Amino acid sequence: MARKTKRKAKKRTLWRRALRLVLRGVLIVVVLAVGWIALYGVVAPPTTPYMIAERSRLGAITQVWRPMEEISPNLARAVVAAEDANFCLHSGFDMDAIRAAIAEGMRRGGSTISQQVVKNAFLWQGRSWPRKALEGLMTPVMEVIWTKRRVLEVYLNIVEFDEGIFGAEAAAQHYFGVSAADLNMTQAARLAAVLPNPRERSASSPTAALRDRAESIADGAATIRADGRDTCFAR
Numbered sequence: 705m706a707r708k709t710k711r712k713a714k715k716r717t718l719w720r721r722a723l724r725l726v727l728r729g730v731l732i733v734v735v736l737a738v739g740w741i742a743l744y745g746v747v748a749p750p751t752t753p754y755m756i757a758e759r760s761r762l763g764a765i766t767q768v769w770r771p772m773e774e775i776s777p778n779l780a781r782a783v784v785a786a787e788d789a790n791f792c793l794h795s796g797f798d799m800d801a802i803r804a805a806i807a808e809g810m811r812r813g814g815s816t817i818s819q820q821v822v823k824n825a826f827l828w829q830g831r832s833w834p835r836k837a838l839e840g841l842m843t844p845v846m847e848v849i850w851t852k853r854r855v856l857e858v859y860l861n862i863v864e865f866d867e868g869i870f871g872a873e874a875a876a877q878h879y880f881g882v883s884a885a886d887l888n889m890t891q892a893a894r895l896a897a898v899l900p901n902p903r904e905r906s907a908s909s910p911t912a913a914l915r916d917r918a919e920s921i922a923d924g925a926a927t928i929r930a931d932g933r934d935t936c937f938a939r
Contacts, residue, residue, distance in 0.1 A: 745846075767869075769871065772856070776886065776888075780937055783896045785924030786896040792852060797819070797843065818847055821859045826842060866907075879894075879908040
């Protein structure tokens with residue numbers, strides 16, 4: 705009996721130690737993840753996992769970081785109108801968009817700009833439950849730490865507008881030969897219109913369908929400006 709009791713006690717001790725190690729590991733990962741998110745709230749991300757992969761595949765990519773003050777408000781409103789019209793109203797997840805995507809059999813995405821920033825800045829591409837789970841955990845953390853303006857600023861600097869062309873400045877130069885600060889509404893709407901399939905669409909040589917989409921985006925940008933849905937990022 706005494707030996708059995710000792711063995712049971714030893715097993716319980718080993719399980720407790722293992723559990724403490726696991727919990728400690730989880731805590732370290734959480735602290736590091738929160739610290740990483742907080743760092744990118746004030747420091748420009750030097751690169752992203754997707755940029756690293758594309759640089760390896762293509763040999764080189766183009767990206768020039770620009771602060772929000774040096775990006776045309778036309779582009780900021782156009783991208784929000786195209787990708788996430790309720791950007792200023794939600795806390796990272798647009799439940800109406802998610803329900804609509806589910807109702808349509810997930811044929812269209814329900815991801816917000818905030819979710820896309822988490823995916824592009826911190827995680828890997830592709831569809832998988834582990835990535836979606838991490839995205840779901842990290843998005844509300846980012847929304848608490850960052851301002852909405854910062855979320856959009858990072859998005860506009862890391863999103864892909866053509867193969868190997870990342871961010872507003874590189875895209876403006878690539879397509880129109882102007883700086884991101886000088887994009888007019890037509891140019892901004894066409895850049896927004898290539899999302900989320902920039903490799904299949906061209907802002908400088910738009911098809912009739914893309915022109916129509918760009919016109920719709922321009923109307924949407926005017927609408928969110930008029931009804932105040934740009935207040936979280938416009939100055």
